[in-house]
Amino acid sequence: MSFDALRSPVQFLQQAGIRADQDWLRDYEAWFECEGQGISEAVDRAGTPWLRMFDRFGARVDEILYPPEYWRMLKNGYRAGVLWRVFERNFERNSERNSEGNSAQNSLIPAYLLLYATGFYDPGLACPYTVSLSTVCPLSKYGDAELKARFLPRMLQRNDNDNDDESVWQGATWMTEIKGGSDLGTAVETIAQQDGNKWRLTGDKYFASNAGAELAVVAARQEGAPQNVRGLSLYLVPRHREGGKLNYQIRRLKDKIATRSVPTGEIELRHSEGWLLGQAEQGIYLILEVLNLSRVANSVGSVALAQRAIADAYSYAERRTAFGKPVIEHPLLRRQFEDRLQGLRAALGLAWEAVRLLDNVWQEKPPYSESYHLFRLVAHLAKYWTAEFAVQTAKWAMEVYGGVGTLQENRVERWLREAMILAIWEGTSHRQMLDGLEVMQRKNAHRLLFQHLAGKAPEAQLREMEARVERQLGLPEADKEATLEKLFSGLASFTADTLLGKPGDKE
Amino acid sequence: MSFDALRSPVQFLQQAGIRADQDWLRDYEAWFECEGQGISEAVDRAGTPWLRMFDRFGARVDEILYPPEYWRMLKNGYRAGVLWRVFERNFERNSERNSEGNSAQNSLIPAYLLLYATGFYDPGLACPYTVSLSTVCPLSKYGDAELKARFLPRMLQRNDNDNDDESVWQGATWMTEIKGGSDLGTAVETIAQQDGNKWRLTGDKYFASNAGAELAVVAARQEGAPQNVRGLSLYLVPRHREGGKLNYQIRRLKDKIATRSVPTGEIELRHSEGWLLGQAEQGIYLILEVLNLSRVANSVGSVALAQRAIADAYSYAERRTAFGKPVIEHPLLRRQFEDRLQGLRAALGLAWEAVRLLDNVWQEKPPYSESYHLFRLVAHLAKYWTAEFAVQTAKWAMEVYGGVGTLQENRVERWLREAMILAIWEGTSHRQMLDGLEVMQRKNAHRLLFQHLAGKAPEAQLREMEARVERQLGLPEADKEATLEKLFSGLASFTADTLLGKPGDKE
């Protein structure tokens, strides 16, 4: 097994049977190798960017002060097409997914290819792209003609120019408030009041990624709506009001341990203009659709990060010598590399399956098909499994470096910081397990999964795994949750190995 | 099972059957609760301290500029007795280890009790204490009367005074050079040349903990000595030459991800004065004896850190609510807490067994007894197992916090940074496994271990585990190493559970 492909996201995707030899993708990778990488390191080193709240004359401006090259790096992805390629109808899906032959449709695949490549070089940078995607998708699905005419072209334009007012608008997805992200039904206290055909939103968003975005989708509760998850609805909120004033304020940027290439802030909405997306009663579905996109992006990014960590560790182990030979030639370490690579391929298989399933269902609206429920289970398994793999891999890569791995200057510690954020964002492992449990209980998604895997593993293994799941579902409520971890982890591992064609390979 | 004891290192040790109710230990803990904790956080927040190389008149001074309160915190541990209590003959060992009855001897126990308490509050701060201990021990064992008369009183004095030239001297242990720490036989390039009854050392130490210490033990190679591990010898090197000049220079302090309360630097030895400890030919044994002390300290610190991380996570989970109740009441999370606590107790058992065994053998000189070899195996198992436990626990604690866990302001991310250093210092997992393998192969230490555990686990389990080990030892060389991880991890887990009285409890 060769480790050479590890150095290139494009090559590794190709080796895994995912088409990734498009020129634009290669160019994107080449740009990072040559320029972007150095910028990304400088941004990580510089730490949390600085928020200019007021100009020197006392006018509130809320500008985020990155070094100029940050913006160059950021815009490069939009230019490469992380948004516009999704809506480019003539994208040749055939060559990508010829088994299905549904050419000439919008496809998320180009976006996730770019996100994978981005995640390899800068895991945090994948975030602005993802939340922009998660803004443009609901806008295109649920926005009325006027909204789309007004905002879509700004987000989808191709020829961004650095010094131009015509630059791409970024999106953002602001759901979480100070009470936390898992129990949204209770935690969202932002209120929406009708104001003609607009709405006025008032509330505080506590973890607002891509603070400063030109357009955000925001969860809020209409006055009088129930105090639970059914009371939520989704709004489109631009950075500036129609008259040009700031429509929301950034209270501060947060000092995170990583993902310094995305500004995460606290947002104060105060009678901020917004437009309702879809029907108010269906808000929670729209919110979950938004989370689908980012949860899958999180999985893809986790795998990309793990690839990067292994690649870095490998290049180190090739050159570092001990006891007379490169440490890569020591049997214990070599075996660990082989196991990691195997694990990486399984993780990629699982994450990409989530991408493919999502690409089939992302344009559905409620009520959803069975494919949608299958997707949800796979997405939970993938988010859970890949994030865990990324953390453990990053930790291990630091150990391969040994002492120099604990120094900030050697960059490898960055992957662990970044991985920890991936493990927590979009729901921790607890959330994935419990939501995965719910979709199995309420939609029998596990049965859909075993149908989906049929033929890819020996029948007996599939049956045995299915029985394990059914046993778990049959436990008394508290036990069912208390002992869920082993089952969920087993199911994720089984699914990943099966998709890779090696079920039961572990042990 | 109660979690309350988690909030106090003293109480948790007591619950685990380790005597820790001495007044001085309670006072030490109380000081940290009231004062030290705030200082420790401020030091971690401030990042790497600054090295003043020159005074304003251009004289080289190499002072490390911590805030004044750092020094207050540091000296508090010396005052509490992390060094002097070890050499206080009237320490009542009986009450601690009444089965052995060897009262009125020097004992390391007080030192490791203080290190545990320190590690709970500031994992990095345990390092200066440990390396000071690792300096004073070889000095007391191998130094001649003159050296001891000259240096011991400075390190063992009880009444340190902040603003006094009479303050305690710190120690340091500088072995590692730029080529790395695992293959010392090759990597040490520092040369010692005789100069009357002194030696002159020239070379660069790359990872020098407690840079700036008044007295260091330093590994070097005498001119003409073999280019392997047998060619190494150990020297005592003070900060100032006899005339008062600096005896070594600090090239720079290193930007580590954690343990900011110990200054780690690069040391330039240039004809630096040193005194040979013991016989030159036995240098490697002396070096390993030094490492024994710090490896056990690393294990003890890892457990203390894990206790802290669980305690913090618990106090969070008690108060954070979701879905209408504190998250600690959610079955999945509660189960994880119970499992963590169980794991913590096993880890403490293993680490403290290493402490007890070391306390029996630390005064031995080569050739060593079987007890020494048993100790070495247990020390490798403990270092490996506890560091891994600390990392996984710190990671998990961040996940319990969820989003706020990724923010620098909430402190929980610090435990992961600190834990990663514990996993790498004193040898990564690879080193522990391979050195553990060696002591089993060459000294049959595994058999000594199974004798030691006899009666604490069912005979059949002991036999089965022993057979697994023997099978591994019988494999061809490359395979033996390549597949070592599972065996070693299994042996560590088995030993820990057995010592806790719950062998085979897992699964």
Add this chain to the structure above:
Amino acid sequence: MSFDALRSPVQFLQQAGIRADQDWLRDYEAWFECEGQGISEAVDRAGTPWLRMFDRFGARVDEILYPPEYWRMLKNGYRAGVLWRVFERNFERNSERNSEGNSAQNSLIPAYLLLYATGFYDPGLACPYTVSLSTVCPLSKYGDAELKARFLPRMLQRNDNDNDDESVWQGATWMTEIKGGSDLGTAVETIAQQDGNKWRLTGDKYFASNAGAELAVVAARQEGAPQNVRGLSLYLVPRHREGGKLNYQIRRLKDKIATRSVPTGEIELRHSEGWLLGQAEQGIYLILEVLNLSRVANSVGSVALAQRAIADAYSYAERRTAFGKPVIEHPLLRRQFEDRLQGLRAALGLAWEAVRLLDNVWQEKPPYSESYHLFRLVAHLAKYWTAEFAVQTAKWAMEVYGGVGTLQENRVERWLREAMILAIWEGTSHRQMLDGLEVMQRKNAHRLLFQHLAGKAPEAQLREMEARVERQLGLPEADKEATLEKLFSGLASFTADTLLGKPGDKE
């Protein structure tokens, strides 16, 4: 002329004929020499402190995270009596100002002595003391019995305890808003609405020194009050509401170039509870009385800083050699030192005259006596002159150091940063000149000044200077201001030299 006294603020004050040999003052100085100095440097090095806005459970807390030793340093001044000594009736004024014999009265002298000593060691730290003084004074003058009973004891207590809820309350004076501090009549947009016997304040304070203080005096405009300086009134605003909730929020701390030992922030008042001080219509007078206290403190601090800069430069010049001798022995530099010392003594004389005059009038209420108007002119001259002297002296001290003076590590650059803030706070030179002009025009304060100086300079000189002033006052409006700088600077210099007993000594 001896430079030795420069090293001690107490000694220098004594030499200048200001009684400063009280034990408590000597103790305060000694504490700084021994402990405070190191803390002050660490705080300056650490930069802007960090504001913890929320605790980990999402509750707004707005705590300012300094290292613990900062608080030790801060509280030391309160303990020494920077507030309570002012209100200690038995302070022996006689020995200080025996010409007046009004013993057994409140006196500001002890406060300004402590401020001088503080300013020598940490110019920024003098700020929290000053604004606390500027809070307690109007409270004691204008507060009703209930307010005084409630708040005064908290601010005046003597035995502050570090870890005690009984710790001293700090004050703050928040006037300035985003539109600036000079034209308060226009710039204050904070509104006060009556609410029973309390008021509710809403607005943003942009430069709020000592953000986080337990009690602030705040300028606001009552609803319907005129949009000019007459519409302002002054309120007492505590940190917590009666129920214990935060009464104001800190939007952020500001990154200033210096005075890092005072947290300056932006304050958001939102229906914040406040109590009116004095009569609403007289608010502007109360505000100006508050500014009197801080303007004089600024003068005293400027002189202390200049003393420090000269002392540091001197200690450097004594030991740095060039061309075979200490640089202090080079004629050009020695002459500069002598001139600086002379200038320092004149600046101290002017600043302390402002202190003495203020001590006579600070308990007056409107309408004011002539003594009050004389004080105001002297205060403007002193603020202008001493700040300019501090800046020029700090700049010169850096040049004495030469190259090493540009390095952050050598501390001398700090004095320039601090001095620049002194030159800007409490009104820039422009403000002092124009306000000084006004008090001359409207109150003939210059005539009061020349009466005051009578006998201290040759009559002819006094007459000539007075004629110059009158000529200026007779110019057409625009010219009068445009050419004011030379006159004002001349008047300040003349006054300072006259008070020193050396009028016309320059040139």
Add this chain to the structure above:
Amino acid sequence: MSFDALRSPVQFLQQAGIRADQDWLRDYEAWFECEGQGISEAVDRAGTPWLRMFDRFGARVDEILYPPEYWRMLKNGYRAGVLWRVFERNFERNSERNSEGNSAQNSLIPAYLLLYATGFYDPGLACPYTVSLSTVCPLSKYGDAELKARFLPRMLQRNDNDNDDESVWQGATWMTEIKGGSDLGTAVETIAQQDGNKWRLTGDKYFASNAGAELAVVAARQEGAPQNVRGLSLYLVPRHREGGKLNYQIRRLKDKIATRSVPTGEIELRHSEGWLLGQAEQGIYLILEVLNLSRVANSVGSVALAQRAIADAYSYAERRTAFGKPVIEHPLLRRQFEDRLQGLRAALGLAWEAVRLLDNVWQEKPPYSESYHLFRLVAHLAKYWTAEFAVQTAKWAMEVYGGVGTLQENRVERWLREAMILAIWEGTSHRQMLDGLEVMQRKNAHRLLFQHLAGKAPEAQLREMEARVERQLGLPEADKEATLEKLFSGLASFTADTLLGKPGDKE
């Protein structure tokens, strides 16, 4: 008088009668307006760059880690021609200095034009260009054919490419050691030992600007040479030895208060390869020739900085309002602006006279002409006067901003930090005065100056000023120096005003 030209260095130079309308200069300015300015601010905000001493494998590399865009900014100036244009023979000097008609010669004018523009946008960045110029000039004058063939093309190439090994080599001028820069004869302890046709240098350079440069000129003392200024000689020292190894080490970078766009470090020379420039006995002359170039650059940069500070203050004063109108319309402030602008024009006249005189004499070798001595006096006057003007102007600009001027975010405080470095580098005011005195005493340079000024001021004024100088020169030694400041300052001011055509305009 219009302030509009202040916003553009090119325009302001043109207004002052200095030809600056070349396309390449306009392009250079336009690049800074559009791109460079943002980069410069980001670099200043980021603080001292980080020195990577070792790569992750332990090889010493001594790389300076700036963000990538720093290098883009830096290279832009080399590309614009700050070096190569000086040696481009077909530069049309006629249009620049038609009175002399010596076309087709090398001229420094293009370099100083670019330095002026650079200094307006980033005062620190002018330093690498200056020291590179100060390296290439002695190399071209004193290097033998082989040295020139080897090194000149690397420094003078026109088409630098970012990602190319063909990038321009930078120069550096390392004279100063830890004992200081003024008394070089004593302070230089670096020793040069002959080694074939090369030399080996050993010593430490303490203030080494542009640490990391590919080629440095270094002051050293040959073994056995006298312990005074005559014992110094000048060497060319490349970054890499002939075999590719590092030829010097960077001990650390220094934390300066400003000029963060030039890395200033401490350099360790250890048997470093060097080539002697010129004759050893004439070394001190070569060193002084190097300093001539940078002293004039310092003057030009000081004026550019002052222009910038006034321009920023003006743009602020135009928009900030108080008392109902923009503050620029307040008579006192407006007068200050007018005076500043007048002062700026005089300072530019003096600095540019130094440029013109230098351009006439820079190719001279000892023994020098009278023109050279005249140049030296004017250079001392210009360095002294312009740096003082820059500091006072930057201070004043902060005061114009008022409170917001003390905040790091508003950039204006940067100009004061930068100006303070200009006041100290290349010799403080003391050095300029004493060296100016020497050239008057030993070379009668003042008489040359008055001849030079003849016809530009009324004869009587010239005579009076000359008499003042002669009186000073006639004083006893100690008095002559002690009272020098007033004379020197008067002479500088007189010269500047005369060159501007307004002698005696002040008062």
